Amino acid sequence: MTATSPTDTPAVDPRDAKEALYRATPRQLMWWRFRRHKLALVSLCVLVFAYLTAGFAEFTAPYDPFEITETATMRPPQPVHLFDADWTFQGPFVYGLKRSRDLETAAVIYTEDTDDIVPLRFFTAGPEYQLWGLIPGSLHLFGAEDPDARIYVLGTDTLGRDLLSRLIHGGRTTLTIGIVGVAFSFLIGITMGSISGFYGGRIDSAIQRLMEFIRSIPTIPLWMGLAAALPVEWDPLYVYFLITVLLSLINWTYLARTVRGSFLSLRGEDYVLAARLTGASESRIIIKHMLPAMTSYIIAAVTLSVPEMILGETALSFLGLGLRPPVVSWGVLLQEAQNLRVIVQAPWLLLPGLAIVIIVLSFNFLGDGLRDAADPYGR
């Protein structure tokens, strides 16, 4: 064995692309890996779009979601066109609908009137609103150029309310219930999970058994029981809050398991032992070595548990146990569409179901992408 000088590596240029990779922080590396996951990137865009739309619901929705128009019940969607029947460019517009009655059944029939062109404009004045109940305004993202004309891009429901506006306002409820609920379960889950993983032994066993007990309770009867216990005269906001707490009381077990698992696996890591052998304190080991390694996994796990919450809310509301009208949520909208007449005569009222599918899939793809990107040794 001859001693070779190990110092013969080339000089370091900080501007070099390779050197940039070597100096990349774990967060940068995660973002680079995440970026390669096209589906997750698209999902992220979809979610950002959905949350922005729902966040500024008063501005993005063309009308008040509660406004009833007797003369416009169950109107079919009016698709947006750019070219008229003669293929001349008109800018975005919809055709007006003619309302008539079937002479035999007396049912209302809407027919598209290709002569009646209703032009659309961005940033039009429309019905007055108060953004987040605070800022008054009347500007809407889009609407008919003529302030007296009414357009229903996704049609109307049985009471003549604009479905698009209801969908956007319902999205605000449904999408935030996911986040708020996960925040709750995150709080419980991370506390219980770290206690369990850190102390181990008897405490760990007890918490694990408790979690198994909670998971073994059939959810629907439990929800039914708890929902029945909520007084009917309560403010819908309270109900909303309680529903979230209810959902997270079951959901936290999944997060706790993730946290406990990463605590246990990290405790056995050599670098944690190395830190302990240098004399680092327990708190330094947790803060500097264990928590940073866990955050990315926790973010992924949280993302993957949001759709559970959304689906839970939808299921509860659909069964009539969760949110009740006048609160709008996607579950409430679906519950209103829960009869044969709707499916036959107004199938567009099932669109909130499509919205749920898109959001749930996006969250799942995003969570997958994050989980892959979080693995420090992943390709």
Place this chain on the structure above:
Amino acid sequence: MPVEPLAPETLFSVRGLSKHFGGTAAGWLQKAKPVVKAVNDVSFDIRKGETFGLVGESGSGKSTVARLMLRAYDVTSGSIRFRSDDGATVELAQATKQELTPLRKQMQMIFQDPYSSLNPRMTLLELVGEPLLVHGVASGSELEDRVAELLKLVGLRPEFRSRYPHAFSGGQRQRIGIARALALKPSFIAADEAVSALDVSVAAQNINLMQDLQDQFGLTYLFITHDLSMVQHISNRIGVMYVGRLMEVAATDSLFQEPLHPYTEALLSAVPQPDPKRNRSRKRVALRGEVPDASRPPTGCAFHPRCPYAADICKTLEPELKEAKPGRFARCHFAGEFQLTGAYA
């Protein structure tokens, strides 16, 4: 409790060291775990400035011995005396956390896995500088200078300090681990299979680096490996472990020349010989059976079911580690009575 002082040339003195894992009775919430006697009545000394090699198959408890000496685990029984830098003898086996913290500066460890032993989320500055920061030795720009110095010492460029470990190969990562171990200027370093994960040329480079550092700083090494030719190359003395027991302790040359324990003989006969002629004519001791489970060791001598020389007494009575010849210890009833074949035969 007064600690019996060590002889001046001794750095570590381990006596009757045992570590048992598990052994919990069945409760309502968990099943019973059998006692695993990972380390059983191990005694040896490490002299100042020497390299003590600890060899054995995987599962023989050699890593556990090192981790007990550094007090990564609590000791079940036995004593570990250590000569502190100020010349005082300290008993590590029963030391509390507070007592251990200042002593941690004097003993460090190099890990087997160069990947899992470096936190992937820290730069080299944070990794190598952590011991200095924890013990309040240096901070700020002084810390940066010290880290740069340490990196240079192990043959890495000081500019690398803003890189993350993923930028380095296994051999380089191992050197980062060496730099971290050296940061506090320890007197003792336990190298747990420190080069087993590396390919031969890189391993040789790192071994040479470790030997240079030993000369430069007067370090004492505990070198744990399953590679006998490696241990022959670098160790002054060797301990052979089998199922948590120390079977033989001797100076490297005499152990390789003339083993006193049948297990050592079997291990040595498995070392490849560079000379094919001698390799063919050599006596091979093929061991029967498997390494016993540490939770259910055989009665008597742990090695007797596989020992070609086993007699009746071996099945019932466990031999003690005794000084069979001057400076040579073996845990065998018949130590010194057989003519066993060494590696040079």
